[in-house]
Every structure is written in C-alpha cells, then in structure tokens.
Amino acid sequence: MRRVFRLYESTIGKKIVMAVTGVLLVGFVVAHMAGNLKMYAGQEKMDHYGEFLREFAAPVLGHGGFLWVARAILLLAVAAHIRSAILLTRQSQAARDVGYKVTTRRESNYASLSMRWGGVFLAAFIVLHILHFTTGHIHPTFEHGAPYANVVAGFTVWWTAALYILAMIPLGLHLYHGTWSMLQTLGANHPRYNHLRRKIALAVALIVVVGNISFPVAVLTGLIK
Amino acid sequence: MSETMKLVLNVWRQPDATTKGDFERFEIPDVSPDMSFLEMLDVLNERLTQKGQETIAFDHDCREGICGTCGIVINGVPHGPQKLTTTCQLHMRKFKDGDELWLEPWRSTAFPVIKDLVVDRSSFDRIIQAGGFISVGAGSAPDANAIPIGKEVAEQAMDAAACIGCGACVAACPNASAMLFTAAKVGHLGLLPQGQPERYERVQKMVATMDNENFGACTNHAECEASCPKGISIDFIAMMNRDLLKGAVQHPIELD
Numbered sequence: 290m291r292r293v294f295r296l297y298e299s300t301i302g303k304k305i306v307m308a309v310t311g312v313l314l315v316g317f318v319v320a321h322m323a324g325n326l327k328m329y330a331g332q333e334k335m336d337h338y339g340e341f342l343r344e345f346a347a348p349v350l351g352h353g354g355f356l357w358v359a360r361a362i363l364l365l366a367v368a369a370h371i372r373s374a375i376l377l378t379r380q381s382q383a384a385r386d387v388g389y390k391v392t393t394r395r396e397s398n399y400a401s402l403s404m405r406w407g408g409v410f411l412a413a414f415i416v417l418h419i420l421h422f423t424t425g426h427i428h429p430t431f432e433h434g435a436p437y438a439n440v441v442a443g444f445t446v447w448w449t450a451a452l453y454i455l456a457m458i459p460l461g462l463h464l465y466h467g468t469w470s471m472l473q474t475l476g477a478n479h480p481r482y483n484h485l486r487r488k489i490a491l492a493v494a495l496i497v498v499v500g501n502i503s504f505p506v507a508v509l510t511g512l513i514k
Numbered sequence: 515m516s517e518t519m520k521l522v523l524n525v526w527r528q529p530d531a532t533t534k535g536d537f538e539r540f541e542i543p544d545v546s547p548d549m550s551f552l553e554m555l556d557v558l559n560e561r562l563t564q565k566g567q568e569t570i571a572f573d574h575d576c577r578e579g580i581c582g583t584c585g586i587v588i589n590g591v592p593h594g595p596q597k598l599t600t601t602c603q604l605h606m607r608k609f610k611d612g613d614e615l616w617l618e619p620w621r622s623t624a625f626p627v628i629k630d631l632v633v634d635r636s637s638f639d640r641i642i643q644a645g646g647f648i649s650v651g652a653g654s655a656p657d658a659n660a661i662p663i664g665k666e667v668a669e670q671a672m673d674a675a676a677c678i679g680c681g682a683c684v685a686a687c688p689n690a691s692a693m694l695f696t697a698a699k700v701g702h703l704g705l706l707p708q709g710q711p712e713r714y715e716r717v718q719k720m721v722a723t724m725d726n727e728n729f730g731a732c733t734n735h736a737e738c739e740a741s742c743p744k745g746i747s748i749d750f751i752a753m754m755n756r757d758l759l760k761g762a763v764q765h766p767i768e769l770d
C-alpha cells in the first residue's frame with residue numbers, strides 16, 4: 290500500500306487513479322446501457338433482469354448483496370475519481386499564475402476542455418439519477434422491484450425525459466475524451482494500434498449516448514408503454 | 515523585390531520579475547517579408563535605441579532552430595503560426611499586411627518572467643539534474659557501435675532526443691504541464707541500452723522534480739505536440755506513464 294500512496298503523491302499517480310476508476314466507470318456505463326436494452330424485450334424480461342441482478346451471487350452475498358457490493362465499489366470509484374480531479378485541477382490552476390491575453394487552441398477540443406465542468410454536471414446527474422430510479426425519493430410512482438414500470442412512469446413526465454436526454458451531452462463528451470485519455474494515461478500505446486484509440490473513444494461515447502437517449506425517446510413516443 | 519508590409523505589435527513589457535507588466539503597442543510600417551521574426555524585432559529595437567527608448571528583451575542564441583533558446587507566444591501560439599518551427603526560423607512572409615500581433619512570454623509559474631519576453635527556464639535544468647543523464651565510467655572515448663542498437667529503437671530514441679528544451683510544450687499546455695519535455699528526456703534515455711540501469715529510478719526522480727517545480731497536470735489535450743518545433747509525439751508521455759507505474763510498483767525509490 291505504501292507504494293501506492295507514494296505513487297499517488299505524483300501528478301501521474303493521481304492520473305492513474307483517475308484512469309483506473311475511469312475504466313470501472315466506463316465499463317459500468319456501457320454495461321448499464323446494454324442491460325437497459327431489456328426494456329425493449331418487454332416488462333417481464335426487464336423485471337426479470339432486475340431480479341437477476343439482485344440474485345446474482347446470492348449464495349455468497351445474500352439477496353441483493355451483489356448490487357450493494359457493486360454500488361459501494363462504484364461510489365468509491367467516483368469519490369476517488371473526483372478527489373484526484375480536484376487535486377490535479379488545483380495544481381494546474383496554480384501552474385499558470387498569469388494567463389495569456391490571446392489563446393489559440395490547435396489540438397484540444399470541446400470534449401477535452403469541458404472535462405472539469407462536465408464532471409461536475411455528471412456528479413449532479415448521478416445524485417439525481419440515484420434518487421430517481423434507485424431509491425425512488427424523487428419518482429412520482431416508485432415501486433421497488435418493478436424497474437420496467439418505474440422507467441415508463443418516470444419518463445412519461447416530459448421534463449424528466451428531457452433532463453435525461455440533456456445529461457447525455459456532458460456524458461458523451463466526458464466519455465469521448467475520457468476513454469482516449471485513460472488509454473494514454475495507462476500507457477496503452479502501440480504504434481500499430483494508436484490510430485484506433487480515438488475511434489474506440491468515439492464508439493464508446495456514441496454507443497452509450499445513443500442507447501441511453503433511446504429510452505426516454507421510446508417512452509415519449511409510445512414505443513414502450 | 516517584395517513589398518513591405520505594415521504590422522502592429524502588442525508586446526508584453528515587464529521591467530523585472532517582481533514588477534507588474536503590460537502590453538505596449540508598436541507600429542512598424544515597413545516589415546520585409548524576407549525578414550525572420552527576430553530580425554523584425556532587431557529592426558524595431560534599433561529604432562527604439564535611436565530614440566533613446568528601452569529595447570524589447572527577447573531570448574535567442576543560435577537563430578537556426580537548434581538551441582532552444584528563443585520562444586515567443588505569437589497570437590496565442592508558442593513559436594507562432596508555422597508548425598515545426600522555432601520563433602527564430604519563422605519568417606515574416608507568414609504574416610499579412612495590416613496584421614495585429616500579440617507577443618507574450620511563455621506563461622507558467624515554473625517559468626517566471628525575467629524581463630519582457632524572457633523567462634527563466636532553470637526549472638527544466640533541475641528536471642534534467644534529477645535524472646536526465648546516464649552514469650558511466652568516463653575513461654577514453656568508447657568504440658562506436660560497441661553496443662549494437664536496433665534501427666527502430668535508435669530511430670525512436672532519436673525522435674525523443676530531438677527535444678531542444680525550449681519549453682513551448684509548457685507554454686502551449688492549458689494546464690502548463692511539462693509532461694512532453696520530461697517524457698522526451700525519460701524516453702530518450704529509457705529506450706537505449708545505456709539508459710537501462712537507471713531507467714526506473716530516473717523516471718521517478720524526474721517526475722517528482724517536475725511536480726515540485728509547480729508544473730501543472732497533463733489532461734491529454736495534445737496542445738504540446740502541436741506546438742513542439744521538433745514534433746515530439748505524445749506517445750512518449752504514454753511511455754513515461756507506463757515506466758512510472760512500473761517503477762513505482764516494482765522498483766520504488768526513496769525520495770528526499
């Protein structure tokens with residue numbers, strides 16, 4: 290552990306923490322979107338999928354145990370990710386005490402320049418999302434163990450659906466730069482595959498954004514009811 | 515004979531490190547497109563001298579793009595608009611009649627302004643002192659080719675060694691990070707057989723010094739690569755990240 294803390298003292302160590310937690314979070318959002326595609330298979334399949342997640346590894350972890358372990362790991366990952374982001378942001382801001390009068394950007398793009406603010410929006414969205422579909426506190430008709438009905442009822446409220454669609458803007462941008470950035474940070478670099486990294490990042494971002502936007506759109510258009 | 519052009523320069527003037535600076539405006543009615551950027555400043559300085567005014571301080575030495583001394587941020591771009599070019603190798607034909615230019619020093623806490631456009635880059639020297647060398651018994655000159663080095667490795671190490679330490683990477687980086695400079699030095703030595711014994715110690719020491727010098731943290735914008743007059747690739751940054759991870763886990767060193 291001491292070695293890990295030593296590494297964490299350096300900027301690159303903190304970047305590696307952001308990248309490793311980033312791998313977990315990207316893996317999660319991709320799997321989360323893919324799992325939710327069960328919405329298109331109908332109420333029974335979707336609710337059964339929810340039940341499957343609660344029962345997964347139940348002999349070892351107990352009923353619902355897997356979900357709680359997964360949630361704990363993800364929350365810890367988000368916390369470590371945000372802590373590193375804050376520390377590195379402060380160091381970078383201190384590193385340019387006098388700014389430029391004129392700035393010309395050549396390689397950075399909207400995604401790379403919006404990582405910090407985008408992250409803040411994502412954090413806010415994660416809180417709302419948990420209160421909405423996980424705990425039900427801000428859901429009009431929440432019922433435990435009935436994800437299909439909860440999603441349909443949730444997105445029938447047009448402005449909630451709109452909020453979820455809008456939230457995919459910061460997520461898509463964060464995923465596009467984040468996926469490429471994490472490969473670079475972890476040193477995944479080989480002359481033969483390097484040209485693929487931006488394409489992989491774009492594919493991850495597009496798949497997650499298009500998939501996730503389809504759910505509120507499907508409810509609003511009556512494709513799912 | 516090419517036509518001369520009229521330029522407006524807004525130049526950062528700052529008498530010393532502790533005094534606040536500001537832009538001063540100069541109009542030059544007769545810039546020849548054949549001049550280099552620094553020659554254009556030489557002409558302006560000569561006129562300022564004749565008028566008994568303080569000349570503009572800017573760094574330069576070889577004026578042939580190999581020493582890494584020159585460097586001005588021109589309209590927000592370190593070394594100006596031409597890619598793969600140092601300020602001294604930039605020519606006025608890259609500008610148009612009537613252009614208004616903003617000339618600023620490298621902006622980084624780790625590079626304090628000494629005067630006008632001149633900054634103190636000794637923080638780079640301290641990164642080199644921390645590990646940018648190999649330890650060998652210095653006797654008579656070694657035989658050339660005594661250590662065979664594969665073509666690919668030699669080429670790659672040479673690409674990294676092309677770094678002239680000008681600091682444009684730091685100036686260009688939205689985070690004022692020195693990752694490209696440090697990675698070029700770490701990569702250059704870490705690729706070659708002569709650099710192997712100290713490879714993992716070197717990367718830890720150089721990165722620790724880089725952080726201590728108050729450079730910022732890389733977020734992979736790749737602005738550094740775009741502004742590097744030697745076209746050093748950010749692939750060296752990925753390589754350094756990997757070496758640091760391996761070094762910190764397998765060969766951790768005690769840092770003082």
Ligand code: HEM
Binds near residue numbers: 404
């Ligand atoms: C919750 C609040 C979040 C904040 C404040 C935040 C902030 C940041 C910042 C500042 C960076 C570094 C920027 C860079 O390297 O260019 C970053 C990188 C990254 N983020 Fe986030 N982020 C958040 C959530 C997420 C989520 C939910 C995901 C997964 C979908 C994610 C995935 C990534 C990845 C993969 C990276 C690249 C890792 C690296 O190499 O630095 N982040 N994040």
Ligand code: FES
Binds near residue numbers: 579584
């Ligand atoms: S003066 Fe030597 S590189 Fe420009």
